[in-house]
Amino acid sequence: MFDLPDEINYVLDKLYESGFEAYLVGGAVRDMLMQKPAHDYDVTTSANPDETKRVFSSHRVVETGIKHGTVTVIVNGTPVEITSFRRESAYSDGRHPDAVSFSKDVEDDLCRRDLTVNAIAYSKQKGCVDLFGGISDIENRIIRCVGSPEERFAEDHLRLLRAMRFSSVLGFAVEEKTKEAVHENRKFILTVSFERVFSELCKLLCGINAKEVLHEYSDVIFLLIPELAVQKGCEREYGDGKYDLYEHTVNCISYTEPLLHLRLAALLHDTVKPSGATETDTLRIRDTVAANVLSRLRCSAALADTVCRIIKYCDEQINGDDKVSVKRFASKVGIKTAKDVIKLKRADILAQDPRYYSRLSDLNAAYDVICEAEENGVALNVRDLAVNGRDIISLGVKSGPAVGELLRYALDGVISDNVGNEREPLLEYVRAHIKVK
Ligand code: ATP
Ligand code: MG
Numbered sequence: 001m002f003d004l005p006d007e008i009n010y011v012l013d014k015l016y017e018s019g020f021e022a023y024l025v026g027g028a029v030r031d032m033l034m035q036k037p038a039h040d041y042d043v044t045t046s047a048n049p050d051e052t053k054r055v056f057s058s059h060r061v062v063e064t065g066i067k068h069g070t071v072t073v074i075v076n077g078t079p080v081e082i083t084s085f086r087r088e089s090a091y092s093d094g095r096h097p098d099a100v101s102f103s104k105d106v107e108d109d110l111c112r113r114d115l116t117v118n119a120i121a122y123s124k125q126k127g128c129v130d131l132f133g134g135i136s137d138i139e140n141r142i143i144r145c146v147g148s149p150e151e152r153f154a155e156d157h158l159r160l161l162r163a164m165r166f167s168s169v170l171g172f173a174v175e176e177k178t179k180e181a182v183h184e185n186r187k188f189i190l191t192v193s194f195e196r197v198f199s200e201l202c203k204l205l206c207g208i209n210a211k212e213v214l215h216e217y218s219d220v221i222f223l224l225i226p227e228l229a230v231q232k233g234c235e236r237e238y239g240d241g242k243y244d245l246y247e248h249t250v251n252c253i254s255y256t257e258p259l260l261h262l263r264l265a266a267l268l269h270d271t272v273k274p275s276g277a278t279e280t281d282t283l284r285i286r287d288t289v290a291a292n293v294l295s296r297l298r299c300s301a302a303l304a305d306t307v308c309r310i311i312k313y314c315d316e317q318i319n320g321d322d323k324v325s326v327k328r329f330a331s332k333v334g335i336k337t338a339k340d341v342i343k344l345k346r347a348d349i350l351a352q353d354p355r356y357y358s359r360l361s362d363l364n365a366a367y368d369v370i371c372e373a374e375e376n377g378v379a380l381n382v383r384d385l386a387v388n389g390r391d392i393i394s395l396g397v398k399s400g401p402a403v404g405e406l407l408r409y410a411l412d413g414v415i416s417d418n419v420g421n422e423r424e425p426l427l428e429y430v431r432a433h434i435k436v437k
Contacts, residue, residue: 002032002122007075008041011056011082012123018055020047021085021106023121023129030117033128033138034170043082044109044121048102052082069102085109091155094191107131114152114159115166116144141172149181157188161200164217168207179216186220197224198297205263211254218246224297227271227289245270248351255347261303265310265344268293287312309333310340318342320365327415330370331380342367379414379421382407386423387430395431406430 004012008024015022022045028038045052049069053061060074069084087108088097103109106121106129113119116134128135132146143166145152145159153160160182167174174182189197201224204213214221222229231245249270256262268290287308294304313333318341319325330338346363349356372378379385387410389403397403410426413419419429 001124002029005041005078007078007080008043010075011043011073011080015043015045015047015052015055015082016123016125018047018051020045020051020055021104021123021126022046022082023106023123023126025109025121026113026118029120029122029128030134030138032122033120033135041080043080044085044106045082046085046104046106047082048084052084068100086112088112088155094154094157094188095193097155111146113146114156114162116142116146117166117170117172119146137172137175141170142175143167143170143172143178144175145178145181149178150185153181153185153188157185158192158196158200160185161189161192161197161204161220164213164220165200165204165207168204168209168213171207171209174216182217183219186217186223189220190223194296194298198299201297202260202264205253205267206258206260208258210258210263211250214250214253215247225267225271225293227293228267231270243352251351252344252347255350256343261306261310262340262343262347264294264299264303264307265290265314265340266347268307269311269314269344269348306337306340309337310344313337313341314344314348316341318345318363318366320362320367320369323369324416326366326369327373327378327380328412329366330373331411331415335370335374335380338370339367342370379411382411384421385410385414385426386421387426391423391427392430395427395434397434406433409433 002024004024012022012024022043024041025044026042028041031038047055049063049066049071052071052073056073062072062074062079064070064072064081065083069086070081072079072081074080085103085106085108087101087103089099089101091097110119110121110129110131116132116137118134119132120134121129123129133144137144143163145163163174163178163182166172204210207213218232222232228246228249231249234245235242249267252269253263253266256266269286271286271289271293290311291304291308294307299307316329318329333341342363346360349359349363373380377384382404385407387407389399389407392403392406393399397406410419410430413426413429414421419425
């Protein structure tokens, strides 16, 4: 017996009382069986969409995916997605079923699902309907296709990436036949829209098993991001040792927090042009390469920008002993980027030979300097100064670029502790500078 939110119980009960079968299905059942909090609840029912609309005629009902049999019912302000049992016919394009037909049988609906762990239905009346051994696969921590992996991947090519994603997120091993089929059918992933691919890839990257999955399925990853393929076998020299650049990338990811922008930055921080590039070229262009990859993958502009800024600045020398230079750096790139850059640099070092670990203390010190500046509200931007452009003009400066320059001079004075961030001392500090000039 699962403890479900009131609105889900209400929907399931109401459908049942109206003479239909109704189950919770998919991720929520899987997560609850794993004693994890569920986040989205999918309801599946023998009622067809028109019947569902009639059952909930006293509620607001939105036709969110009517073609696929999904309607959303608003219960006490909470949206609940209800999908009619579906049976899918052939998939001639490997992306969409040729036709969707509704069914009265929950078995049909479970058959069309991707993985055994995602194909368990639950209702109060019937308990768990587990036709493909999903519960035992959860217990044994296994990702396995429902039915023949070859067929399932041929129907919908995205599923091979979904198998990888769930292996990473749940930390489950992929069953041998499913694994083989992922490798064998990998080229079909290129027929799927990059939007769908990117959404799965992002979840994969933030999973607890990301390292293992990126390692095992590098062949799939390289098809999606050829810029990483050139890392394979590209050995970097470090002291007496060498390491493979792709291994380094994967390790670097595993040393970052599971936050998407950091993981993407780690994934792309050492990308090289597929045509190959010299070491100096590589350093200079890698934020551009990363931007190309992210745009191709249809990443949002805001996220791509965040990621590329981290990559762009991760080659800057940061000296934790020199508080002023650290604050200058944070002032130049912004506090958030500065912290993320340090996190990426830390992961980058941890992914190298342990003899370089000594550099970590420097980065930790720099991180502390930035946190301290943030907590104490230290001015790191001209906007934070106790004087503004008008104050500078009142000193007799003509409005124009000179005003901005003087504000930046004042800011640098504050950052380097030459003057406090107070109006009068700052004006005096600027006045003295103007005189000398
Ligand atoms: P998450 O916790 O990421 O939301 P989820 O299992 O709910 O996990 P969704 O992508 O939201 O995953 O999909 C909901 C359910 O729909 C899955 O559990 C699965 O049963 C089914 N499903 C989703 N995508 C596919 C697909 N491409 N092929 C077959 N079944 C799918
Ligand atoms: Mg879901």
